[in-house]
Amino acid sequence: MLSTVLSIIAVVTGLASLWLSNEQWKKVKAKIAMIDDVGKAIEVLPAWYTERMMTDYWAFGLVTASGKTIAIQRIKAISDDGKWMDVELVEPSDRFNDQHDVLMAVADDRTSASIQIDKIVMAYELETS
Numbered sequence: 001m002l003s004t005v006l007s008i009i010a011v012v013t014g015l016a017s018l019w020l021s022n023e024q025w026k027k028v029k030a031k032i033a034m035i036d037d038v039g040k041a042i043e044v045l046p047a048w049y050t051e052r053m054m055t056d057y058w059a060f061g062l063v064t065a066s067g068k069t070i071a072i073q074r075i076k077a078i079s080d081d082g083k084w085m086d087v088e089l090v091e092p093s094d095r096f097n098d099q100h101d102v103l104m105a106v107a108d109d110r111t112s113a114s115i116q117i118d119k120i121v122m123a124y125e126l127e128t129s
Contacts, residue, residue: 034077034086041078045085049123050075059090059126061102064119068101071126073111085115090126102126 035041038054053060053075061069071090078085089105089112105111 032084033080034084035080036077041075044080044082045078045117047123050078053123059095061122061124061126062087062115062120063122063124065121068103069126070103070113070115072113076112078117083117085117087113087115089113095127 035044036054038051041054042050049060053072055074057074060072060074062072063069070087072087073090074088076086076088089103089110091108091111092104092106105113
């Protein structure tokens with residue numbers, strides 16, 4: 001009788017362990033990776049600006065759904081699920097002071113940012129050559 005009870009407890013423990021391991025595997029599998037290779041990034045986010053903004057070092061504007069413009073120099077990486085982009089913000093300067101609602105870096109050494117792609121409604125060049 002005791003051996004039967006212990007066997008049942010062992011089976012239940014084993015099944016619980018299997019279930020927990022499977023749940024942990026799902027979490028690890030779902031982790032987001034950042035893609036910095038242009039060729040792979042345009043497969044995830046095939047917008048016209050992805051390749052250009054990842055290869056050129058220029059002043060680009062990303063307009064958000066709230067109407068603010070985020071001034072960036074380039075896109076550094078895009079998440080493999082297409083939801084986030086890591087960007088390099090334009091350094092603070094006077095060159096965009098005449099434009100309202102332009103967000104830039106707060107300091108020259110604080111230019112990194114992550115942006116939710118679904119909050120961007122328009123992309124354009126802030127400067128001409």
